Amino acid sequence: MITERIWSYPPQCAYSEGQDLTGYAVEATDGTIGHVDRQADDSGMRHLIVDTGVWVFGKSVLVPAxxxxxxxxxxxKITVVCTRDEVKSAPLFKTDRETQDPAYLERVGSYYQSLPPRQPA
Structure with missing residues (x-):
């Protein structure tokens, strides 16, 4: 079951309500993932769509807040608690339709929640 926590910005991350993160670089624990193409803050399932450029063959990935x-x-710059490989292994993001698909969002949330816990850098 998805908890609210995976879809909400942690208080300690310095995100300000309503802040536009479009264009920000996204850094994993072991290197750059890409940049924020767009963000969703209005659905209760906050997330970023990150354009990975050529790193993942020009694909985008959905990263929960x-x-x-x-x-x-x-x-x-935005930092995330996961590695590049963990982001690359997340459920494949193809189109914006998936951001409205509860089953897809459930898979993404469950995937990120199943990652080994680690302390932020």
Whole structure:
């Protein structure tokens, strides 16, 4: 079952309500993932759509807000608690229709919640 936590920004990450993260670089624990193409803050299942560029063959990935560990507005950078491989192994994101599909969101939330716990960098 998906908990609210995976779809909400952690209080310690420095996200400000209503903040536009479009264009921010996204850093995993072991390197850059890509940049925020768009974000969803209005659905109760907050997430980022991250354009990975050529790193994952030009695909985008859906990253739940709950894995964000930091938002640096000066550097325009977001850090996440997972590795590049963990993001790459998440359920495949193809189109925006999936952001409205409860079964897809359930799979994404369950996947990220199943990752080994670790402390933010």
């Amino acid at each position: 709950g894995v964000v560990t930091g938002v640096d507005t000066q550097a325009q």
